[in-house]
Amino acid sequence: MPTLWLVVSVLVLAAIGYVLGRKRALQSAGGDVRALHSLPNYYGLNVAFAALIPALGVLLIWLLAQPMIVENSVSGLIPDEAIPEDSTRGLVMSDVRRVASGLDFAVEQGAMTLAESQSLKAEAGDIRARLGEVGVALGAEVEAEVLDAAQRYRQMTTTGTHAMTLIVALLAVAGLAIAYARTHKDFRARNVVERGILVLLILAASLAILTTVGIVFSMLFETMNFFGLHSWKDFFFGGTWAPNFRGDSELSILPLLWGTLYISFVALLVAVPIGLFAAIYLAEYANKATRSFAKPLLEILAGIPTIVYGLFALLTVGPMLVDFFGKGGFLGVEWMAGATSVLTAGVVMGIMLIPFVSSLSDDIINAVPQSMRDGSLGLGATKSETVRQVVLPAALPGIVGAVLLAASRAIGETMIVVMGAGAIAKFALNPLESMTTITTRIVSQLTGDTDFASPETLVAFALGLTLFVLTLGLNILALYIVRKYREQYE
Amino acid sequence: MNDMARVERVVDTGQAKITASDVQVHYGDTHAIKDVNVNIGDKTVTAFIGPSGCGKSTFLRCLNRMNDTIDVCRVKGNILLDGEDIYDKRVDPVQLRAKVGMVFQKPNPFPKSIYDNVAYGPRIHGLAKNKAELDEIVEKSLRRGAIWNEVKDRLDAPGTGLSGGQQQRLCIARAVATEPEVLLMDEPCSALDPIATAQVEELIDELRQRYSVVIVTHSMQQAARVSQKTAFFHLGNLVEFGETGQIFTNPQDPRTESYITGRIG
Ligand SMILES: Nc1ncnc2c1ncn2[C@@H]1O[C@H](COP(=O)(O)OP(=O)(O)OP(=O)(O)O)[C@@H](O)[C@H]1O
Ligand SMILES: [Mg+2]
Numbered sequence: 001m002p003t004l005w006l007v008v009s010v011l012v013l014a015a016i017g018y019v020l021g022r023k024r025a026l027q028s029a030g031g032d033v034r035a036l037h038s039l040p041n042y043y044g045l046n047v048a049f050a051a052l053i054p055a056l057g058v059l060l061i062w063l064l065a066q067p068m069i070v071e072n073s074v075s076g077l078i079p080d081e082a083i084p085e086d087s088t089r090g091l092v093m094s095d096v097r098r099v100a101s102g103l104d105f106a107v108e109q110g111a112m113t114l115a116e117s118q119s120l121k122a123e124a125g126d127i128r129a130r131l132g133e134v135g136v137a138l139g140a141e142v143e144a145e146v147l148d149a150a151q152r153y154r155q156m157t158t159t160g161t162h163a164m165t166l167i168v169a170l171l172a173v174a175g176l177a178i179a180y181a182r183t184h185k186d187f188r189a190r191n192v193v194e195r196g197i198l199v200l201l202i203l204a205a206s207l208a209i210l211t212t213v214g215i216v217f218s219m220l221f222e223t224m225n226f227f228g229l230h231s232w233k234d235f236f237f238g239g240t241w242a243p244n245f246r247g248d249s250e251l252s253i254l255p256l257l258w259g260t261l262y263i264s265f266v267a268l269l270v271a272v273p274i275g276l277f278a279a280i281y282l283a284e285y286a287n288k289a290t291r292s293f294a295k296p297l298l299e300i301l302a303g304i305p306t307i308v309y310g311l312f313a314l315l316t317v318g319p320m321l322v323d324f325f326g327k328g329g330f331l332g333v334e335w336m337a338g339a340t341s342v343l344t345a346g347v348v349m350g351i352m353l354i355p356f357v358s359s360l361s362d363d364i365i366n367a368v369p370q371s372m373r374d375g376s377l378g379l380g381a382t383k384s385e386t387v388r389q390v391v392l393p394a395a396l397p398g399i400v401g402a403v404l405l406a407a408s409r410a411i412g413e414t415m416i417v418v419m420g421a422g423a424i425a426k427f428a429l430n431p432l433e434s435m436t437t438i439t440t441r442i443v444s445q446l447t448g449d450t451d452f453a454s455p456e457t458l459v460a461f462a463l464g465l466t467l468f469v470l471t472l473g474l475n476i477l478a479l480y481i482v483r484k485y486r487e488q489y490e
Numbered sequence: 491m492n493d494m495a496r497v498e499r500v501v502d503t504g505q506a507k508i509t510a511s512d513v514q515v516h517y518g519d520t521h522a523i524k525d526v527n528v529n530i531g532d533k534t535v536t537a538f539i540g541p542s543g544c545g546k547s548t549f550l551r552c553l554n555r556m557n558d559t560i561d562v563c564r565v566k567g568n569i570l571l572d573g574e575d576i577y578d579k580r581v582d583p584v585q586l587r588a589k590v591g592m593v594f595q596k597p598n599p600f601p602k603s604i605y606d607n608v609a610y611g612p613r614i615h616g617l618a619k620n621k622a623e624l625d626e627i628v629e630k631s632l633r634r635g636a637i638w639n640e641v642k643d644r645l646d647a648p649g650t651g652l653s654g655g656q657q658q659r660l661c662i663a664r665a666v667a668t669e670p671e672v673l674l675m676d677e678p679c680s681a682l683d684p685i686a687t688a689q690v691e692e693l694i695d696e697l698r699q700r701y702s703v704v705i706v707t708h709s710m711q712q713a714a715r716v717s718q719k720t721a722f723f724h725l726g727n728l729v730e731f732g733e734t735g736q737i738f739t740n741p742q743d744p745r746t747e748s749y750i751t752g753r754i755g
Contacts, residue, residue, distance in 0.1 A: 371598035
């Protein structure tokens with residue numbers, strides 16, 4: 001809450017700075033706008049930015065850094081002997097955090113005074129009960145070391161927050177004052193604001209990139225932990241996926257990768273022809289009226305949540321396939337045991353991908369210049385000859401790019417395969433058998449009772465990272481191909 | 491003028507190959523062609539001249555129904571090819587375009603190899619029985635397009651990689667490869683140097699022995715050099731149509747006179 005108030009005050013300050021800066025600039029020019037170097041708004045914005053940007057920047061960094069610093073120094077306070085044998089430093093630290101926030105909460109609720117909360121003694125043995133009264137549940141009675149650490153944690157956090165408030169407020173006022181003092185009719189406010197905007201844009205771009213890097217790194221650390229506990233040879237080259245929470249698991253990605261690729265392949269087999277033909281129809285044959293209602297209709301498919309597709313797979317497509325291929329089905333064969341199978345998931349995922357392929361291909365086909373078509377038609381080619389021999393070859397690289405993008409979506413898709421593909425990891429060629437994918441195994445390894453120290457859980461990160469690398473590779477390839485294609489008509 | 495001297499030659503225009511009467515073209519609300527009547531003779535070169543935007547390309551595109559590809563374009567009136575109405579429902583525009591070829595105002599080679607560009611039409615219409623025959627057609631067409639010497643060593647290179655003038659000649663070669671009965675050429679020499687221009691004009695003269703050619707041009711000299719008949723368009727109207735010699739030496743309409751002497755344009 002105090003942080004929110006801090007942000008609001010800085011914003012208010014910036015607004016005041018805007019008005020003041022504008023006024024001062026106008027005054028320095030004697031009220032004549034033309035005598036100013038820049039429009040009055042720029043002077044106002046300049047002062048507002050000066051108050052806003054450094055203050056909020058420091059605030060952001062502080063908010064990110066403070067917990068880490070506090071955590072580190074508090075964690076150093078806990079002696080090794082205080083850590084129970086069946087626990088880790090990380091688990092003790094989470095107790096510390098829970099106690100600290102519990103005490104803060106109790107003070108906030110009025111169950112304790114601030115002084116009382118600071119003078120609690122572990123020996124009294126009533127902390128668990130007192131916190132329980134305000135609804136903070138602790139697993140066991142609080143140890144003295146944990147209580148000390150928690151008090152230290154609270155103290156450091158409070159000091160840090162005070163210091164942060166002070167520094168941020170000072171920065172905002174100082175920024176405002178300096179910019180205000182510099183406001184004069186000859187000051188090049190427009191150029192400064194321009195640079196400020198540039199910085200803002202760069203910040204946004206780097207934030208997006210940094211997040212990606214952060215995600216990759218967090219995955220990377222856990223993956224390295226995993227490979228510390230489990231042999232990488234088994235992971236990459238083993239043949240069996242058999243997690244066993246009592247240890248001694250076989251955790252190979254290959255059967256999962258096989259399932260993933262097989263289902264994606266079936267999905268593309270459905271999505272690419274249908275999507276491409278739909279795109280060709282829309283781009284080359286349909287008249288304006290048809291196009292204007294068919295295209296949005298197709299794109300509605302893209303807006304359906306994948307869980308709904310999952311239900312469709314489970315309740316409609318799966319049973320329908322069983323009606324054909326299952327025991328006592330129309331075909332009199334017994335190829336399919338249950339509703340979940342590669343084909344079920346693949347077909348439904350293909351349906352999901354149709355608008356993706358068609359909409360991208362449609363754009364690409366439309367980008368082929370009309371003069372190409374004219375040239376072909378002018379030589380006495382029919383419409384379909386023109387499409388096949390001129391338009392599609394010209395659009396091919398772009399279409400390949402679209403297909404690769406669709407493939408990377410298929411590989412990363414989760415909900416449909418969770419519900420439609422089954423849970424058995426194996427190498428099989430029969431598309432009517434149920435199989436499983438990387439994404440479904442990530443979900444199943446991370447749900448339920450998880451212990452982040454066992455390879456059976458950590459394998460999820462290794463799987464995730466592999467998946468990430470796979471889709472990243474596909475995306476890069478797709479972008480490369482699409483870009484190469486673009487150069488052709490420039 | 492030396493060019494004008496050639497105009498004096500005997501003009502032996504055959505019977506009409508294309509007869510257009512009361513042609514009107516609208517692009518949405520724009521009335522681009524107004525009441526045009528024209529006869530295009532067999533074994534004749536007909537030149538369309540006129541200021542920019544007067545409708546030359548539009549009218550040319552009516553003759554092989556290329557305007558069908560433009561949604562907003564509506565064509566009214568009668569256009570007969572060998573006595574048959576080309577806008578009749580029974581006429582297949584695809585077959586019509588095989589008979590009436592076209593070189594477009596902007597060069598538009600396909601993003602394929604030079605060879606495949608030229609072989610495109612013959613392949614579609616099955617003009618070659620085997621590869622050797624196709625090779626022959628491609629070579630002959632490229633020679634007629636006056637570009638063989640420049641590209642004979644790189645027939646596999648993409649046609650889009652040629653210079654603007656080379657692309658223009660490639661498109662001419664591509665159009666003649668299908669042996670159309672009528673060839674419509676929209677400013678085929680606009681990007682060519684004098685030597686290539688002379689070669690293309692030679693080709694037009696050669697084509698005239700068997701086919702009819704319609705050429706749009708902004709060069710009065712070119713019109714005078716290559717054509718037997720000239721049509722002058724102005725603001726969508728066909729102002730004057732007649733023997734080239736007569737149009738250039740003794741125009742009937744004051745607008746024609748001011749255009750060819752360079753006073754309107
Ligand atoms: N696709 C189109 N849509 C709408 N209007 C068009 C279209 N093409 C041509 N027009 C209009 O029709 C008129 C005639 O154009 P056209 O291209 O036939 O002129 P042109 O005589 O060939 O000119 P230029 O010598 O510059 O090539 C112009 O006013 C033009 O704006
Ligand atoms: Mg034109």
